[in-house]
Structures are given as C-alpha cells and as structure tokens.
Amino acid sequence: MVPKSLLWVLLALPALWWAVAAVQPDADLEALLHPTGELSARLLIAALVVTPLVRLVPRWRGLIRYRRAIGVAAFGYGLLHLVFYVIAMGSLDDMLAELGARGIWTGWLALLLMLPLALTSNQAAVRALGRSWKPLQRLAYPAALLTLLHWVFVHDGLTSALLHFVPLALLEATRFLPSQRRFA
Amino acid sequence: MKLIISALALSLAAAVAVPASATGVMTCQGDKAKWQSIAKLTDTIIKDGWKVRKAKVDGGCYEVYGTTPEGDRVEAYFDPITLEKLYVSRRGEVLFQKAK
Numbered sequence: 001m002v003p004k005s006l007l008w009v010l011l012a013l014p015a016l017w018w019a020v021a022a023v024q025p026d027a028d029l030e031a032l033l034h035p036t037g038e039l040s041a042r043l044l045i046a047a048l049v050v051t052p053l054v055r056l057v058p059r060w061r062g063l064i065r066y067r068r069a070i071g072v073a074a075f076g077y078g079l080l081h082l083v084f085y086v087i088a089m090g091s092l093d094d095m096l097a098e099l100g101a102r103g104i105w106t107g108w109l110a111l112l113l114m115l116p117l118a119l120t121s122n123q124a125a126v127r128a129l130g131r132s133w134k135p136l137q138r139l140a141y142p143a144a145l146l147t148l149l150h151w152v153f154v155h156d157g158l159t160s161a162l163l164h165f166v167p168l169a170l171l172e173a174t175r176f177l178p179s180q181r182r183f184a
Numbered sequence: 185m186k187l188i189i190s191a192l193a194l195s196l197a198a199a200v201a202v203p204a205s206a207t208g209v210m211t212c213q214g215d216k217a218k219w220q221s222i223a224k225l226t227d228t229i230i231k232d233g234w235k236v237r238k239a240k241v242d243g244g245c246y247e248v249y250g251t252t253p254e255g256d257r258v259e260a261y262f263d264p265i266t267l268e269k270l271y272v273s274r275r276g277e278v279l280f281q282k283a284k
Contacts, residue, residue: 002201030238030249102274103261168233170191 001005002008007066011073014039015080022084034155036081037107038164041147043074045168046116048144068121071140075118078111103154113139120131144168210261210271212245219264222246228267245270252279 018032047070054061098104116130117139119125126133144165151161225246226236233253240247246262252272258279261271272280 028238088255091257094251097256098274098277100276101277155276 001062002066004065004069007069011043011069011076015076018080018084022087022169029084032084033081033088036077036084040074040077040081041151041164043070043077044140044147045164046146047071047074049168049171052175054163056171056174072118072121075111075114078114084113101153103150106146106153107150110143110150113143113146117143132159209243210245210247210272211243212261212263212265212270214244214263214265216264220267222264225262225264225267229262 018036021027022029022032047067050063050067050070054063086095099108117137120129120133120136127138148165150159151164152158155161196278222239222241224249226239229248229250230236234248235251236248237251238249241264242261244264246264246267248260248262249258250260251257252260256272256274256279258272258274260269260273262269268282269280270282271278
C-alpha cells in the first residue's frame with residue numbers, strides 16, 4: 001500500500017515540471033493548456049471511478065483512502081490550467097470576448113463547481129458539514145460532465161475526450177446492475 | 185466481471201495512447217511540392233491586419249493562432265497551396281467557414 005504522503009508528492013510532481021516549463025524564457029503557455037487540463041480531467045475521472053470500481057471488485061476497497069488526494073489534485077491541475085490560460089491570454093478583454101463560447105464557459109463552470117469540493121476536502125469540513133457533506137461532494141458529477149463538454153468543444157473533436165469518459169460512464173452504469181452480493 | 189474490467193483497462197490504455205496533437209477539425213489535401221511557405225502566409229495576413237502568435241502545420245493545413253483584424257483572438261486554418269482562409273474558430277465556436 002502506498003502511503004498517502006507519497007501519493008501527495010507523486011501527484012505534485014507534474015505541477016513542478018510544468019511550473020518550471022512555464023517560466024522558461026521561450027515558454028509556450030498555450031501548449032501547456034492541453035496537458036494540464038487533460039491531467040485534471042484524468043484525476044477527476046480517477047476519483048469518480050473509485051466507488052463503482054470498489055462496488056464491482058470489493059477486494060480493491062483500499063483505493064477509497066486515496067480518493068480525496070486524487071480529487072484535490074484534479075482541482076489543483078484545473079487551477080494550474082486556468083492560471084496558464086490567464087497568462088497565455090494576457091488580456092481581460094480577450095478572455096471576456098470568448099467567455100460566451102461553449103468551449104470556455106463550460107470550463108469555467110466545471111472549475112467553479114470543483115472549488116467547494118476542494119475547500120471541503122478536509123476532516124474539519126467533513127465534521128462541520130455533517131450530513132450535507134456528501135450531497136455537496138456529488139457536485140463532482142456535474143463538474144465531470146462540464147469537463148467532458150469543455151474538452152469536446154474546445155478541442156473540436158470527440159475521440160480523445162470520449163475515450164476518457166466512456167470508462168467512467170460504463171463504470172457508473174454498473175451501479176444500476178443488481179448487486180451480486182445481495183443476491184448471493 | 186473479468187470482461188468488464190478488461191474492457192475498461194483496454195479503453196483506458198486507448199485513451200492514454202491517442203496522441204494529443206490529433207485535433208482533426210480541418211484537413212487539407214494536395215501536393216506538398218506546391219505549398220507556399222508559411223512565412224508568406226503570415227506576412228500576407230499581417231499586412232491584412234492580423235496579429236500572429238503561432239503558425240504551424242495541422243492536418244495538412246496551415247494553422248494560425250492569432251488575432252483577426254476585427255480583434256477576435258482565434259485559431260484559423262489556411263490552404264497551404266492557395267493560402268486561402270478556410271476556417272476560423274474561437275475555442276470551438278466557428279466564426280468563419282469557407283463555403284464548400
């Protein structure tokens with residue numbers, strides 16, 4: 001079993017790499033948008049597949065303890081993606097001009113939905129929110145849907161985005177299968 | 185059960201393996217020997233009032249990241265042989281498409 005602290009370090013490594021790449025004199029921030037956004041989406045998917053995966057394969061229930069770190073990292077890379085976007089655009093006017101494009105507002109909204117999730121991903125918030133913590137965390141599903149739409153629209157193509165989200169959709173679908181243990 | 189898990193593993197592998205560069209919205213055919221230079225394209229459109237941030241080949245077309253004379257920050261595709269403007273989009277929102 002990987003210690004959680006090691007997982008946090010591993011999850012932070014790509015950010016370090018991209019931060020170094022971004023401060024190079026000839027850095028092309030536009031080119032860093034795709035990898036940061038893609039990693040954020042991958043981590044969001046990874047966090048979301050844990051529950052249906054463990055339901056399918058109860059032996060893997062140990063994965064649950066990593067879910068929070070993965071989810072917070074998904075937000076972190078979303079934020080890095082946004083920071084690179086803002087720097088690459090370099091103009092508030094240009095950003096406002098494209099805010100209405102469906103490929104852009106979907107991204108803003110997805111990250112906005114992930115913000116309260118990241119802020120409440122700690123024990124103090126879990127205790128303070130009590131029974132409303134779980135319904136709040138379910139915002140991850142609309143966030144994932146918006147992330148998929150953002151990807152499809154901004155990238156002018158379905159293939160890559162769908163290849164990422166179809167596994168998530170399939171796993172979510174297995175929740176509607178009758179539980180095998182219950183009927184055993 | 186094993187089948188579901190294998191199908192998932194396979195689709196995940198495919199997702200990771202598909203190259204990120206394959207954008208695929210526009211493709212241009214035509215003899216590469218007849219291509220004009222990409223510098224000729226950027227010179228021409230800069231004279232027309234464009235600002236060019238980056239120009240490269242994508243799908244056999246010239247793809248330009250820049251700002252139009254109207255002030256829209258866009259991604260535009262040009263025919264590498266005729267240098268004709270084919271397609272202009274802003275984050276997937278189509279602003280111009282050459283009539284077929």
